[in-house]
Amino acid sequence: MPLDKKPGVRGRTPSPDAAFDLWLQRGLHAMFDDVAKEPIPPELLALIDRDRKR
Amino acid sequence: MPPLDVATLPDADVSAVQSQECFHDMLVGCLPRLRQQAMALTRRRADADDLVQAAVTNALAAQASFIPGTNFKAWMARILRNRFLSDVRRRRETVEMDDAPQEAFSRPASQEASIAMDELRVNLARLPADQRIALMMSAVQGLSYDEMSAELGVAVGTLKCRVFRARKQLQAWLLGEAPVDAPAKAAKIDAGLGARAHVKVNRAATRGLHA
Numbered sequence: 124m125p126l127d128k129k130p131g132v133r134g135r136t137p138s139p140d141a142a143f144d145l146w147l148q149r150g151l152h153a154m155f156d157d158v159a160k161e162p163i164p165p166e167l168l169a170l171i172d173r174d175r176k177r
Numbered sequence: 178m179p180p181l182d183v184a185t186l187p188d189a190d191v192s193a194v195q196s197q198e199c200f201h202d203m204l205v206g207c208l209p210r211l212r213q214q215a216m217a218l219t220r221r222r223a224d225a226d227d228l229v230q231a232a233v234t235n236a237l238a239a240q241a242s243f244i245p246g247t248n249f250k251a252w253m254a255r256i257l258r259n260r261f262l263s264d265v266r267r268r269r270e271t272v273e274m275d276d277a278p279q280e281a282f283s284r285p286a287s288q289e290a291s292i293a294m295d296e297l298r299v300n301l302a303r304l305p306a307d308q309r310i311a312l313m314m315s316a317v318q319g320l321s322y323d324e325m326s327a328e329l330g331v332a333v334g335t336l337k338c339r340v341f342r343a344r345k346q347l348q349a350w351l352l353g354e355a356p357v358d359a360p361a362k363a364a365k366i367d368a369g370l371g372a373r374a375h376v377k378v379n380r381a382a383t384r385g386l387h388a
Contacts, residue, residue, distance in 0.1 A: 143348050148316045150297045155317045158216045158225075159209035167230055168205065174237045175201040 200240050203249045204233065210250070210318060211257055217313040218261045220302045228264070232257040254328035261306070293351075300350045307331075308343035315340050 211232065215225035235256050236243075243252055301309060314320045314328070315336075322333045329336070348354060 139352075140348075143352065144344065146293075147297070147344065147347060150294055151301075151313060151316045153294065154298065154301070155213045155216065155313055158213050158222075161212070163205075163208050163212075164226060164230075167208065167226075167233060170230070170233060171201055171204055171237070174240075 199245070200243065200249075204236060204253070207250050207253050208233075211253060213313060213317060214254060214257055214310055215261070217310040218258070218306050220309075228257065228261055231264075232260045235260060248327055251328040255330055258310075258329060265306075296351055297347070300347055303350070304343050304346060308339045308346075311336050311339040312343040 208229065211229050212225060215228040215232075216222065219225045219228055232253065236253060239256070243249065304312070310329070311325065311331075314325050315322075320328070322336050325331070325336050326333045
């Protein structure tokens with residue numbers, strides 16, 4: 124879901140707020156997407172697996 | 178203990194075993210998003226990993242209390258957040274919170290994309306934790322306010338306010354605009370470390386002005 128974007132008007136230059144929102148959204152994705160893509164620590168998976176086999 | 182042979186169990190027990198298997202699969206499946214949320218709350222990778230591990234341990238211990246068919250992601254998100262809040266409360270009594278925001282979200286220097294991204298990392302760490310996670314869940318995980326409300330157990334209006342304030346505050350810090358007026362009450366409610374660090378910075382600055 125996008126940040127609080129103001130409805131843009133076709134053909135007009137984006138407002139500074141909209142430009143900042145876009146930059147912020149990209150920056151946050153760059154920062155947090157890696158975290159989600161990283162492999163899950165094996166000890167965490169092992170913890171779940173041990174409980175599963177219990 | 179030998180594995181259960183589901184074929185030999187009565188229907189009710191088969192259902193229980195299947196839902197238990199499903200529970201573990203759901204848990205593994207939601208780990209990536211939990212790690213993002215933990216990162217947004219704690220600001221440090223090592224702390225985020227510890228938080229996720231603690232939340233998973235709590236969830237495994239409490240799995241009997243999860244009602245199959247209800248929102249598992251929300252259930253896990255609440256466990257994670259509650260664990261974070263109890264950790265913060267415990268640490269407040271013993272640990273100085275004056276941690277350096279520069280270290281937040283730290284990565285090897287070679288991975289730094291730009292000075293602007295560094296600035297974003299530093300300033301994101303200054304936000305209260307509850308604003309940070311609301312902003313991340315909205316902008317990165319793409320959740321609606323209703324979904325966020327279910328996961329965090331916080332009213333939609335409050336979440337809208339937190340996302341708005343977070344964005345405006347970052348804009349003010351990063352673009353050098355007038356700072357957002359953050360009432361003391363909001364800083365109290367936002368149980369994040371960032372708020373405390375920021376208050377400390379402000380107090381230090383005030384002392385400097387009067388020196």
